[in-house]
Amino acid sequence: MSWRDLRGAGTRLILLAPALWLAGCFADVRPLYGSGSFIDNGAQAEKMQSVQIDEISGRLGHYLGDDLKLALNGTGAPTDPKYHLVVTLNEGTETPLIDTVLGLSPAATVVTTPNFRLVPVANEKVYV
Numbered sequence: 001m002s003w004r005d006l007r008g009a010g011t012r013l014i015l016l017a018p019a020l021w022l023a024g025c026f027a028d029v030r031p032l033y034g035s036g037s038f039i040d041n042g043a044q045a046e047k048m049q050s051v052q053i054d055e056i057s058g059r060l061g062h063y064l065g066d067d068l069k070l071a072l073n074g075t076g077a078p079t080d081p082k083y084h085l086v087v088t089l090n091e092g093t094e095t096p097l098i099d100t101v102l103g104l105s106p107a108a109t110v111v112t113t114p115n116f117r118l119v120p121v122a123n124e125k126v127y128v
Helices: 003-025 039-050 057-070
Strands: 050-055 083-094 111-121
Touching: 039 111, 050 057, 057 083
Parallel strands: 050 083
Antiparallel strands: 083 111
């Protein structure tokens, strides 16, 4: 073998090593809380499905409530609720700049702060 043959093999190895490393990283990708998860064979998913999302007021609350319901119980199957998740939203606007001629702001940023309370159905003790 000549030096050129070894140098070509080394270059191929250097180019192939990151691809092999990435393949090893994604070989056993599983959801954290799903049925094939690492945690207790999906028992965590069953616990999360037992959380009932109370109605959230406002337009943004409607979308947030739908997203939470889908994230916690994506199956759509009715479950016996053990907890109520009470969410209140505080909305405000921030204006980055104001037009000095008109005295108006051409744009604003909506800032939302959610407050979550998890309340068990049985004893009504609040978990903040």
